[in-house]
Amino acid sequence: MSKTVRIGIIGAGGIAREAHLPGYIAQKERGVEVVAVCDVVPGKAAAFATKFDIPRSYESYGEMLDKEDLDAVSVCTPNIAHKKATVAALGAGLHVLCEKPIAMNLDEGREMVEAAHKAGKVLQIGLQKRFEPESQTIKRFVEAGDFGDVYYGEATYLRRRGIPNWGVFTQKKLQGGGALIDIGVHALDLTMWLMGNPKPVAVMGATYDMFGKRKGVVSPWGPWDPDKFDVDDMGVAMVRFENGATLILRASWAMHMDNIAQTRVLGTKGGASTPPLCIYKDMHGAMVNITPTTLPKYRAHTKEVEHFIACVKGEAECLVVPEQVLDVQAVLDAVYRSSETGQQVLLD
Numbered sequence: 001m002s003k004t005v006r007i008g009i010i011g012a013g014g015i016a017r018e019a020h021l022p023g024y025i026a027q028k029e030r031g032v033e034v035v036a037v038c039d040v041v042p043g044k045a046a047a048f049a050t051k052f053d054i055p056r057s058y059e060s061y062g063e064m065l066d067k068e069d070l071d072a073v074s075v076c077t078p079n080i081a082h083k084k085a086t087v088a089a090l091g092a093g094l095h096v097l098c099e100k101p102i103a104m105n106l107d108e109g110r111e112m113v114e115a116a117h118k119a120g121k122v123l124q125i126g127l128q129k130r131f132e133p134e135s136q137t138i139k140r141f142v143e144a145g146d147f148g149d150v151y152y153g154e155a156t157y158l159r160r161r162g163i164p165n166w167g168v169f170t171q172k173k174l175q176g177g178g179a180l181i182d183i184g185v186h187a188l189d190l191t192m193w194l195m196g197n198p199k200p201v202a203v204m205g206a207t208y209d210m211f212g213k214r215k216g217v218v219s220p221w222g223p224w225d226p227d228k229f230d231v232d233d234m235g236v237a238m239v240r241f242e243n244g245a246t247l248i249l250r251a252s253w254a255m256h257m258d259n260i261a262q263t264r265v266l267g268t269k270g271g272a273s274t275p276p277l278c279i280y281k282d283m284h285g286a287m288v289n290i291t292p293t294t295l296p297k298y299r300a301h302t303k304e305v306e307h308f309i310a311c312v313k314g315e316a317e318c319l320v321v322p323e324q325v326l327d328v329q330a331v332l333d334a335v336y337r338s339s340e341t342g343q344q345v346l347l348d
Helices: 015-027 044-052 060-065 079-091 106-119 133-143 177-196 300-312 320-343
Strands: 005-009 032-038 056-058 072-077 097-100 123-126 150-158 202-207 234-241 248-252 262-266 270-274 278-283 286-290
Touching: 005 015, 005 060, 005 079, 015 032, 015 044, 015 072, 015 262, 015 300, 032 044, 032 060, 032 270, 044 056, 056 060, 056 072, 056 079, 060 079, 072 079, 079 097, 079 106, 097 300, 106 123, 106 320, 123 300, 133 177, 133 262, 150 177, 177 202, 177 234, 177 248, 177 320
Parallel strands: 005 032, 005 072, 032 056, 072 097, 097 123, 150 248
Antiparallel strands: 150 262, 202 234, 234 248, 262 270, 270 278, 278 286
């Protein structure tokens, strides 16, 4: 690889603007440069390039991959384009940081992981909650054995009202699902990771669309188009793992309840919840709560991109292991199937 790590961005939307691009800019002193951006919406990539001083723009990632001498790309498209854009970039010999979820479904995700193995390149999925300082702290306690056998987890990401009114988040054909696949994936991935990524074997779940298709629902985020809403605005599930552990998953864009975004893990010797971070132990004949006070302060998205660059340079092993992400996607797929059938879904 050349001294400069040349980056292309596929998709010039909000996640590229607010997360990926700032992360790369923060790595400028390490020789990282965003040299091109593309978007299928006419004029969108050009405007993005002009605003952020990116040398070249395209309206096709195929053209960008053909014409640019890149080292890596960020895939920041709607879910429907994750697989094709990622496989194309890997096939061109590039490393890929792809936004969450990995794909529309497990089969697509598997194709992406196989393409990464074939190309011998990094495929990192944008599950930045693993990089939060609180998450990193809990993980160290778990791996040190301070929690004993972790047997239970709660993955919760509930918004009282937060249905996206931009992009294509509410269209199943373009996203694969709604609240569950959009924000539930974050809570699920983090909790499974903290539990040691046990293999899921069975899922029982349900999804709801109680708010998205209604007109006039109060929302501080502003109105969305109910006529184009055909996804879930809430999903819940219970997951059983091969090692006997269980997990409760809850995700919502809209409900009559306060916002709740929290992960909990319980072990035989201790447990933890975040946020706020608290570690629970029995010590010296007393029940104690441990609250770390020296955690570093940084933005998880920035740390995610920093880690990706380190992996591209061969300085680190990818923290977001693709096979672990496939297990997360398998659970999400199973929740949707279970909701449709009303039955438990068994996983291979």
